[in-house]
Structures are given as C-alpha cells and as structure tokens.
Amino acid sequence: MNSPILEMKNITKEFPGVKALNNVSFRVAEGEIHCLVGENGAGKSTLMKVLSGVYPHGEYTGDILFGGEVQKFRGISDSEKAGIAIIYQELALVPEMTVYENIFLGNEVKSANGFTIDWNETIKRATEALKKVRLDVNPAAKVKDLGVGKQQLIEIAKALSRDVKLLILDEPTSALNEDDCENLLDLLRELKKHGVTCILISHKLREVIKIADAVTVLRDGQTICTLDAKKGEVSETVLIKHMVGREIENIYPKRTHKRSAEILLEVKNWNAYDPQLGRSVLKDVSFNVKKGEIVGFAGLMGSGRTELALSLFGNPDGYQIKGEMFVKGGKKHFTHPHDAINAAVAYVTEDRKGDGLILIQDVKQNITLANLQEIANRGVVNNNAEVKVANEYKTSLNIKTPSVEQKVSNLSGGNQQKVSLGKWLFVKPDVLILDEPTRGIDVGAKYEIYTIMTRLVEQGMSIIMISSELPEILGMSDRVYIVSSGKITGELPIEEATQEKIMQLATN
Amino acid sequence: MSFIKNARRVLQQNIREYGMYIALFVIMAIFTVTTKGIFISPRNISNLINQTGYIAVLAVGMTLVIVIRHIDLSVGFLSGFLGAIAAIAMADPKIISSGLNLPSYLVIPLVLVLGILAGMLTAFLVAQLGIPAFVATLAGWLGYRGALQLVTAGSGTIIISDKTFNALSNDFIPDIPGIGFLPEIHKLTLVLGLLAIVLLIASQINDRRKKQAYNFEVLSLDMFILKLVFVSAITGGITWIMAGYQGLSWTIVIVLVVVGAYDFITSQTVLGRHIYAIGGNPEAAQLSGISVKRITYVVFGSMGMLSALSGILYASRFKSATTTAGNLFELEAIAAAFIGGVSPAGGIGKVIGSLIGALVMGSLSSGMNLMGIDISLQYIVKAAVLAAAVIFDVATRRSGK
Numbered sequence: 085m086n087s088p089i090l091e092m093k094n095i096t097k098e099f100p101g102v103k104a105l106n107n108v109s110f111r112v113a114e115g116e117i118h119c120l121v122g123e124n125g126a127g128k129s130t131l132m133k134v135l136s137g138v139y140p141h142g143e144y145t146g147d148i149l150f151g152g153e154v155q156k157f158r159g160i161s162d163s164e165k166a167g168i169a170i171i172y173q174e175l176a177l178v179p180e181m182t183v184y185e186n187i188f189l190g191n192e193v194k195s196a197n198g199f200t201i202d203w204n205e206t207i208k209r210a211t212e213a214l215k216k217v218r219l220d221v222n223p224a225a226k227v228k229d230l231g232v233g234k235q236q237l238i239e240i241a242k243a244l245s246r247d248v249k250l251l252i253l254d255e256p257t258s259a260l261n262e263d264d265c266e267n268l269l270d271l272l273r274e275l276k277k278h279g280v281t282c283i284l285i286s287h288k289l290r291e292v293i294k295i296a297d298a299v300t301v302l303r304d305g306q307t308i309c310t311l312d313a314k315k316g317e318v319s320e321t322v323l324i325k326h327m328v329g330r331e332i333e334n335i336y337p338k339r340t341h342k343r344s345a346e347i348l349l350e351v352k353n354w355n356a357y358d359p360q361l362g363r364s365v366l367k368d369v370s371f372n373v374k375k376g377e378i379v380g381f382a383g384l385m386g387s388g389r390t391e392l393a394l395s396l397f398g399n400p401d402g403y404q405i406k407g408e409m410f411v412k413g414g415k416k417h418f419t420h421p422h423d424a425i426n427a428a429v430a431y432v433t434e435d436r437k438g439d440g441l442i443l444i445q446d447v448k449q450n451i452t453l454a455n456l457q458e459i460a461n462r463g464v465v466n467n468n469a470e471v472k473v474a475n476e477y478k479t480s481l482n483i484k485t486p487s488v489e490q491k492v493s494n495l496s497g498g499n500q501q502k503v504s505l506g507k508w509l510f511v512k513p514d515v516l517i518l519d520e521p522t523r524g525i526d527v528g529a530k531y532e533i534y535t536i537m538t539r540l541v542e543q544g545m546s547i548i549m550i551s552s553e554l555p556e557i558l559g560m561s562d563r564v565y566i567v568s569s570g571k572i573t574g575e576l577p578i579e580e581a582t583q584e585k586i587m588q589l590a591t592n
Numbered sequence: 593m594s595f596i597k598n599a600r601r602v603l604q605q606n607i608r609e610y611g612m613y614i615a616l617f618v619i620m621a622i623f624t625v626t627t628k629g630i631f632i633s634p635r636n637i638s639n640l641i642n643q644t645g646y647i648a649v650l651a652v653g654m655t656l657v658i659v660i661r662h663i664d665l666s667v668g669f670l671s672g673f674l675g676a677i678a679a680i681a682m683a684d685p686k687i688i689s690s691g692l693n694l695p696s697y698l699v700i701p702l703v704l705v706l707g708i709l710a711g712m713l714t715a716f717l718v719a720q721l722g723i724p725a726f727v728a729t730l731a732g733w734l735g736y737r738g739a740l741q742l743v744t745a746g747s748g749t750i751i752i753s754d755k756t757f758n759a760l761s762n763d764f765i766p767d768i769p770g771i772g773f774l775p776e777i778h779k780l781t782l783v784l785g786l787l788a789i790v791l792l793i794a795s796q797i798n799d800r801r802k803k804q805a806y807n808f809e810v811l812s813l814d815m816f817i818l819k820l821v822f823v824s825a826i827t828g829g830i831t832w833i834m835a836g837y838q839g840l841s842w843t844i845v846i847v848l849v850v851v852g853a854y855d856f857i858t859s860q861t862v863l864g865r866h867i868y869a870i871g872g873n874p875e876a877a878q879l880s881g882i883s884v885k886r887i888t889y890v891v892f893g894s895m896g897m898l899s900a901l902s903g904i905l906y907a908s909r910f911k912s913a914t915t916t917a918g919n920l921f922e923l924e925a926i927a928a929a930f931i932g933g934v935s936p937a938g939g940i941g942k943v944i945g946s947l948i949g950a951l952v953m954g955s956l957s958s959g960m961n962l963m964g965i966d967i968s969l970q971y972i973v974k975a976a977v978l979a980a981a982v983i984f985d986v987a988t989r990r991s992g993k
Contacts, residue, residue: 400878422881431879439875444939445868453869454880456862463861468806507880 088149089114089281090135090250095146097130097139104130105144106305112250112298117272117282119292122302123327123498123526128285131302132252136170137163151249167249171239171256173524179228184210186227187242213241217271231386233264240271244280251275252283255524257291261385261552262587269295287526289320290555301326328528335531336559337538343562344375347413348546349429349515354407356395356570365391365403366570373515373546378537380561381550383590388570389550390434393517397431398424412514425454430513432504434520434550436497440504443493447485448474450492450503455511477506482532498529505536516540517548522556534560554583566590598815608988612932612948615981619952623959631959634837638844642761644954645843646671646905650925651932651946652854653898656891658929659871661938662718662725664892665922666732667899670710672918673740675903678703679750679913680743682757688747696757704900710736711896712889719888733922741915750913761909764838765845778839785831789824796820843905847947850898854943867891871939927974928953931981952977 090112097105105127112118120128134144137157148155150166157163160170177186187210195202210223219237227235236256243251253272257265265288272282272295286292292299299318301308308326311317324335349372356366365388373379381389395403398421409416411427418424424431433440441450451474452459459469474488481502485495492503501521508516518537522530537560541547551557557564564581566574566589574589603610623631630636650667657664681699683691694702710732717728744750752758768779796819803810811819834840858864866887869877878884902921907913932949934941956977960970 397879398881420881420883421879422883425881433876433879439873439879442869442872442876442939444872449865449869453865453877453882456865460862463863465860465862465865467860468802468808471808472806 091149093147097144108307116297119284119296119299126302127305169243169248170252173255177227184223213245217241233260250281254285346375347372349373350410352408356403376541377562378547380557380564382557382586383567387567389567428514430508431517436504441492446489448488451506498525515546519550627962634833640958642843646902647924648950649898650902651928651950652943653895654925654929655943655946658934664729666729668918668921669736670899671903673736674900675907676743676913682754696754707896707900708893711893715889715892719885744915758911760842761905765840778835781835781839
C-alpha cells in the first residue's frame with residue numbers, strides 16, 4: 085500500500101441535536117480509487133463537506149492531513165488550492181454558458197495585461213481538458229444542450245484543469261445510463277494511471293466492486309471498516325452486511341399471489357410529437373398491463389420511457405398525441421394530470437425534488453396534495469383528518485420523521501421517496517407508474533420500497549416500473565418491455581429475460 | 593418555574609410568526625412615548641387605519657400573487673383608474689360631461705367586476721401567453737397610468753358628492769340608539785368587540801377539543817389559557833380604544849372582512865392549498881392534478897378586484913378622483929407583504945402578515961408625521977425597517993432549518 089495522501093483522524097461533527105460524524109477516521113492511499121459507501125444519512129456527504137471546507141476548520145473536531153500536512157481549510161477555495169476537487173450529485177455547471185466557459189469558470193485564463201480573459205487560450209486549454217476525459221464535444225457548445233453523462237465529464241474536465249490531486253465524486257453514476265457509467269469508470273481507471281487519487285461515493289455496489297481498490301463503510305456517523313480489494317475482502321454481501329448492520333438475503337421479495345388475466349391498462353399505436361423539441365418522442369407504442377402485475381420498462385436514459393409515462397398521465401408537457409388508451413376497458417383521453425388521477429392512474433416522478441415534492445412544505449401537506457378532496461368538506465380542508473391520514477402513511481410506509489409536520493427538505497432521500505409514494509397511494513390508484521423508484525436511495529430503503537410494491541400488487545394494484553437498473557428490472561418485474569428511441573423494441577416474460585437480451589434490445 | 597420555561601419554549605418556536613407582531617407593538621410603543629400619547633389616541637388610530645386601508649387590501653392580494661411566484665406592478669394605477677371610473681359613473685352629467693349619475697350601490701359592484709376583468713387580462717398574458725408577470729404588469733402600469741390621465745384629462749380632479757360612497761373611508765358604523773349609560777363610549781363597537789372575543793375563545797376551545805378527540809398533541813393548558821388571555825386582551829384593548837372615539841370606521845370593517853375571508857381561504861381551503869403548492873413547486877403541483885392556469889386566473893382576478901376596492905377606498909377617502917391617484921401603491925403593497933414575511937421566492941407568506949406589514953408602514957408614516965419628521969428622513973427610516981424585516985426573516989429561516 086502506498087503512503088496515504090489523505091488521513092482524516094477522529095473527525096466529529098455535530099449539528100443541533102445530532103452527531104452527524106462521531107470520531108470518524110478515514111485513510112486514502114495515494115493513487116488509489118477509494119469508495120465510500122453507507123446508507124443515506126450515514127455521514128458520507130458530511131464527511132466530504134468537512135474535507136472540502138464547506139464546514140470550515142473549527143466547526144468540527146479532529147485533524148485532516150492532506151499530502152502529509154495538517155490542513156485547516158476555511159472554505160472550498162482553500163481545499164481547491166490544495167488540490168482537492170469535489171463533484172456533487174447535482175452538477176454545478178451553468179447551463180446557458182459554453183463548455184469552455186464552464187471549464188474555466190472561477191479559474192479564468194488571463195491575458196498578458198492581467199485584466200481581460202484570453203479566450204483563445206481558454207478554448208485551447210479546454211480542448212486539451214476535454215481530450216483528457218475523452219469527450220468529443222465542441223467546446224463552444226452550450227452545456228444545456230448536452231446530456232447528463234457528458235455534463236459529468238465536463239465537471240471532471242473542470243477539476244482536471246485545476247491540477248487536481250484528489251478527485252471526489254458524489255454519486256456520479258446515479259443519473260447515468262449503463263454506457264455512460266462504463267465510460268466514466270474507464271475514465272477513472274485512466275486517471276488513476278496518471279496519478280490522480282479518487283474518492284467515489286456510490287450506492288451502486290456492483291460498480292463499487294468493479295472499480296474499488298479499497299472501500300470504507302460508514303454507518304450512523306461512524307467508520308465501520310475499511311476493506312482492501314486486493315485481499316479479496318470486497319463482495320456485495322459483505323458490503324450490505326456492514327452497511328445495514330444485518331444481512332439481507334435477497335433484496336427482491338418473493339411474490340406468491342396468482343396473476344389475473346384482466347387487463348387494467350392498454351395502449352394502442354401511441355404516438356407523441358414534442359412541438360418544443362420539434363421531433364416525435366414516441367412511435368407506435370402498444371402495450372398492456374394486467375391486474376396485480378408489475379411490468380418493467382427497461383431502456384437507456386433518454387429512450388422515451390419518462391415521455392411515455394407523462395404522455396399517458398395527462399400529458400403535462402403538451403405533446404401532440406395520436407393513439408388510443410383504455411383504462412379498465414374504457415377508452416380514455418386525459419388532457420390534464422387531474423383527469424388521470426380521477427381515472428385512478430398515478431405517476432411517481434423520477435425527480436422527486438424537481439417535480440415530485442414541495443420541499444418547503446411538510447410531510448402531511450405533501451401526502452395529501454393530490455387528493456385534498458378526500459379530506460375536505462365543501463372545499464374546506466379538515467386539518468385534523470389530514471394529520472391522521474399522514475400518520476397512517478408514516479406508519480405503513482415506515483417514513484422516518486419526527487413528525488408529519490416536518491419539512492420534507494429535512495428528510496433523507498429514501499424517506500422523501502416514501503413520502504412521494506405515500507402521496508400517490510393516497511389517491512388510491514389502480515395503475516401506479518413508478519419512474520426510477522429507487523434512484524439515489526440506499527439499500528435498506530430500496531428493500532422497503534420493493535416490499536411495499538409487492539404488498540400493493542398482492543392487493544390487486546398494477547404497477548408500471550420504469551428503471552435503468554437491470555437487476556431491479558429482473559428482480560421485480562413479471563414482464564418486461566424494452567424501450568429504445570421512442571419505440572418498444574421487445575417484450576420479454578420474466579422467465580426469458582436476461583441482462584444481455586435486454587441490453588441488446590435497448591441498444592438496437 | 594415550568595410556566596416561564598413553557599412560555600419561553602413556545603415563544604422560541606414561533607419567533608418567526610410573532611416577530612412582526614412584536615415589531616408592530618414596539619413601533620407603536622415608541623411613537624406613543626415620543627408623541628406623549630397622541631399616537632395611541634383613538635382619533636389617531638382611527639385615522640391611521642383609514643389611511644392604511646387602501647394599501648392593506650392591495651397587500652392582501654399581492655401576498656397571493658407573490659406566493660405563486662409572480663408580481664403585479666399594475667395595481668397602483670389600476671386602483672387609481674378604477675377610482676376615477678367610479679367617480680365618473682357617479683358624477684352629475686351637468687358637471688362632468690361623461691358623468692352617468694349612477695348610485696353608489698350600483699357603481700361599487702360594477703367597479704369591482706371591472707377590477708376582476710382587469711386581473712383576468714393580466715392572467716391571460718401571464719398564464720396563457722407565458723409572458724413574465726413583471727413585464728406584463730409593467731405594461732399594465734403604463735397602460736392604466738395613461739388610461740387614468742385620459743379619463744381625467746378634461747375635468748382634472750373629479751369631486752365625489754355621493755354621501756354613502758364617501759362614508760366608506762371617512763365615517764363610522766352607527767351606534768345603537770337610545771342607550772343612556774356610558775355616553776362617551778360607542779356601544780355597538782363595544783358589543784361587537786365583546787362578541788369577537790367570545791367567538792374567538794369559543795372557536796379556540798372547539799379547535800382544541802377536536803384535536804384532543806383525534807388524540808393529537810395540544811398546547812399545554814397554562815399556555816393555552818395564556819394565549820386566550822393575551823389575544824382577548826389585545827382585541828379588548830383595540831375595541832376600547834375604538835369605542836372611546838367614534839367606534840369602528842367602515843374602512844376597519846371592510847379590511848377586517850377582506851383579511852378574514854382571505855385568511856380563511858388561504859389557510860383552510862383546498863383552493864388555498866393549491867395556491868401554496870404552486871408557489872412551492874409549480875411542476876409538482878401540475879403533476880398533482882392542480883391546474884396552474886386556473887389558479888393563476890383566480891389569483892390575478894382577486895388582485896384586480898382588490899385593486900378596485902383599493903381605488904374605491906382611496907377615492908372615498910379624498911372624496912374625489914385625481915390624476916395621480918394610485919401612484920406607487922404597488923410598491924407600498926409589495927413592501928408591506930415583504931415586511932409581513934412573504935418570501936420573494938414564493939410558496940410562503942400569510943395575508944395576516946401582510947396586514948401587519950401594511951400597519952407597520954402606516955404607523956411609521958403616522959408617527960413620524962406627528963413628530964414632525966421631514967418626509968425625506970421618513971423614507972430613509974422606512975428603508976431601514978424594510979431591510980431589517982427581511983434580514984430578520986432570512987436569519988430566522990436559516991436557523992429554523
């Protein structure tokens with residue numbers, strides 16, 4: 085093992101009422117890829133915020149040694165100067181600016197006169213930085229026109245342009261498709277060869293196993309262990325055991341109920357044209373969902389699955405639609421999500437913070453929002469009934485919150501997802517569309533969501549599950565449709581579905 | 593002592609909510625001292641409220657507009673323009689050539705409807721055509737300013753002679769006739785005040801009982817009683833001050849009705865919930881089955897109606913319509929809303945807060961006028977108060993996270 089580039093010793097960080105980090109020690113050897121894993125709320129992000137100076141020296145106790153010296157960062161600019169770059173889950177690029185402007189934002193290349201920006205040199209250096217991350221885009225393109233995967237690489241190029249020694253990536257692959265993920269992991273291996281040390285925070289354990297030289301597990305603000313991959317200490321079961329403190333045998337619960345032949349939702353020759361993009365997003369889509377069935381929709385990011393869900397769910401984005409939809413045998417035409425909700429169709433968005441929850445409102449207000457009529461009498465809301473309903477979902481979905489009056493922004497990702505789910509269960513749907521139901525949430529919460537889904541279909545609900553995680557598709561679905569470029573390219577009963585077959589259909 | 597501990601805890605938890613009440617109280621106390629009691633005299637308080645009324649109703653509407661992440665700059669001149677329309681409609685054609693000689697009981701609802709239509713027009717631009725509210729209402733600001741000058745061009749100031757109309761901002765509710773005792777006191781005001789206290793206590797007790805029936809946590813009994821005593825004392829005190837002069841003015845009655853209705857709508861109804869949901873996250877609201885367009889129409893429509901009401905109150909106050917009526921009302925209403933804790937980012941803010949904000953601004957004007965402070969200094973003091981209110985808001989919001 086090489087000498088450590090980073091040592092964090094006995095770090096303790098307290099927030100009012102909570103010890104977020106309790107005597108954590110964390111050691112990263114020079115030139116390795118070190119993964120940091122743990123459930124949401126385990127303290128990973130807090131630890132990285134301490135390291136990068138977001139929580140300045142003095143707000144925590146303990147020592148940070150970087151490059152052999154004790155560091156007292158007072159802010160992010162201090163840690164950047166020392167050679168630490170952190171890339172967050174939510175990308176920090178300016179969408180309206182070009183690629184090269186973004187790469188050198190805050191680190192502008194000055195002309196000889198020392199005042200103005202040397203744009204030619206900027207573009208030249210940006211092109212070099214893009215080459216390093218093997219990204220083939222025009223440096224003058226606007227960032228908003230690029231996909232998430234490319235934006236991620238631009239963030240890394242930005243970090244590299246600053247001569248980074250330690251690169252920290254917080255959940256970099258949670259929004260990427262399989263190809264982009266592979267690409268990113270390859271890049272990290274490449275950077276390793278050039279001597280860049282990397283800390284990777286990830287929930288995707290397979291990815292961790294693939295790439296890690298070492299893994300540190302945090303739980304409840306404490307270091308549980310550091311495992312060495314070369315000694316063969318890293319495996320999925322070991323990681324899960326350390327993360328949750330217990331062994332989860334199979335995270336996909338078994339279903340026992342018999343499936344019915346009754347078709348709840350049927351879509352025929354469904355076409356959608358997006359006037360804003362000026363192109364059609366769905367072509368001749370036909371499928372059906374039976375009562376008590378979980379139907380998986382697999383595909384790459386941008387394949388049109390979310391567009392399909394939204395076009396069915398009252399078409400809030402204003403596509404021009406041709407085709408027929410039947411709910412419980414009756415032909416339907418929804419012009420607003422309101423119509424879909426009335427027909428007992430619910431949609432849980434993939435982006436719970438963006439268009440799912442109202443973060444500044446509390447748990448109860450979020451849960452009741454889509455079905456206020458249920459707890460209102462002639463337009464007047466019964467506040468007491470609302471608390472009662474919210475508490476019922478808090479219990480049945482095991483939402484961890486001190487009270488239903490807690491603001492949703494204060495909850496962890498997994499619990500926010502449960503609130504989102506509770507909100508849509510309260511409209512009492514027959515067909516529930518779940519778009520990436522476990523994105524960015526930890527293993528424990530995933531298992532809980534799967535258990536809830538199982539319970540729901542056993543009660544006769546039908547679930548459409550859109551997911552980019554193939555193990556999840558294979559583990560949870562009764563039947564799989566594969567979507568590619570706005571078309572359904574295949575349908576597989578679960579017995580015949582394999583990762584290879586799905587990927588093949590998804591990429592053709 | 594547990595009582596004091598309890599009181600401190602309740603106060604700390606709700607400091608954001610009580611902050612502006614405390615601020616208003618402090619400001620009034622200071623002026624009472626500096627003016628040797630003139631400020632708190634029934635006559636001055638009555639005047640203060642009559643002068644604040646037309647801003648207060650605008651601030652109430654503006655609260656909802658800002659909550660759904662828009663702004664309305666047109667309300668000042670819309671209010672002035674509709675005030676002029678009211679004056680013309682009531683004017684004698686012998687004096688004003690375009691006058692219609694209509695009675696006030698027809699003119700007032702008519703003008704309110706015109707206000708709603710004007711608000712709908714703004715909503716059409718914003719919700720249907722997607723024009724940013726700042727730009728759409730800036731156009732309205734220009735347009736209504738021009739319209740006001742146009743209708744008053746021939747006549748200049750239009751004098752209003754309708755007694756009922758002028759009573760709205762100048763007169764008081766009638767007293768119960770034929771009661772001899774307490775000759776200095778306005779008996780109906782006293783009765784209404786006592787009635788308000790009784791209703792308040794009854795509804796609080798009822799609310800508490802319902803909560804207990806659900807097995808929910810309620811305020812401890814000592815705190816609950818303290819709250820009742822406190823609220824009753826304030827209501828009683830205000831009633832006593834009012835009853836000591838000429839009783840409740842019509843403006844107070846109108847403002848109370850408007851604030852009461854809007855407070856009920858925003859805090860207790862599905863419509864209110866939908867408004868705050870849109871302010872909190874419009875995309876999420878849309879996906880929850882809420883029609884963002886419809887709510888935008890409702891909110892701007894209500895803003896237009898309250899602009900009309902403000903115009904009526906202002907014209908009534910000065911018994912005339914002038915060419916500059918409504919100038920800068922929009923900014924005063926926006927300032928009142930921000931002082932009252934409305935979040936510029938949308939989704940947060942109460943109409944009662946905006947009423948308090950309007951009263952803070954009104955008290956500052958009234959108190960400083962009584963002290964004979966120069967108008968230029970008055971603006972600077974108001975600037976400091978506005979900034980301080982928002983700083984307080986931001987600071988308590990951060991620590992509350």
